[in-house]
Amino acid sequence: MNCLSKLIGAAALLFAAGTSTAATISIKGTMDLQTSGWFDLFVSYSSTTPLQQPLLFQTGDQVEFDFTFAGNKAIRFTEVEDARIFGVGVSFKKLNGDSLTPSDDGVPVVVSNRNITLTGVRKLWPGADNSGTHALGFGAPPEALQNVSIRSLDHFGLADGQSLDFTGFKGYFTIDDLGGPPSFAEVVNFDIGGPTRELKLVDAGTPGTAVPEPATMLLSGIGLIALGATLRRRRK
Structure with a gap:
């Protein structure tokens, strides 16, 4: 009976894949973050x-997603070196890591309307506008990909020494061309990477812990030198 049920379920999924129309797909949930790194220089x-x-994903679908990090965790970014660019990516795949369409068919996936x-x-600095959200930038036009994915390269718009935390992410995109027939997504991937000292x-x-700006450190050093000179004069 279990085998029959599985066969009926598989047939129903195949029927749905062949008869469904483009739709809006909404996905919400929580994520457990894993940490990896390269020596002490880079962390992901x-x-x-x-x-x-x-x-079921197919050409024409609008995909919306909204996730928070599990365990009351937040990712903190601190600007140490000006104009540092970070990559933030979201993708949908099969459970075994394969893309939704065969990678050897030569037809790429095209997405647009990315967010x-x-x-x-x-x-985490005085006078900041804590609106609770920060939209990331997409410098390049939509590109042909091998996966249903979007990736932002963003500076976060911070000055040296400024920090921000975030506890999740949301967004959307449109599948202009899936590169093949409708296919079922089973997992969602998220990743962000950058220098260990900044992420x-x-x-x-x-x-937050403020990181002194170079000018502040210089003034502090001058102050300590002056204090040392004063103490020496008093001893004499």
């Missing part, structure tokens, strides 16, 4: 999260 926070059920917005944002995983709500 990522997650491969199974969907509650396989979702990734950081949520639960705290800007940290912290508990949400952890107070």
Whole structure:
């Protein structure tokens, strides 16, 4: 009976794949972040999260997503070196990591109308506008890909020494061309990577630690030199 049920279920999925029309797909959930790095120079926070059920993707679909990080965690970015660019990516794949369409068919996936917005944002400097969200930039036009994915390269718009936290992300995109017939997505991947000294995983709500700007450090050094000279004169 179990085998028969599985056959009926598989037949139903195949029928749906052959008869469905483009739709809006909405996905919400939480993610457990994993940490990896390259020596002490580069760190990456990522997650491969199974969907509650396989979702049928096809050309013309509008995909919307909204995730928070599990365990009350936040990712903190601190600007240490001006104009640092970070990559933030979201992709949908098969459970085994394969793309939704065969990679050897030579037909790329094309997506447009892209958006990734950081949520639960705290800007950790005096007078900051803590609106709670920060939309990331997409410098390049939509490109042909081998996966159903979008990736932002963004500077976060911070000055040296400024920090921000975020506890999740949301966004959307349109599948202009899936590169093949309708296919079921089973997992969603998220990743962000950058220099270890600028990217940290912290508990949400952890107070920020200001990083002195070069001018501030110079003034502090001058002050310490002057103080030392004064103490020496008093001893004499």
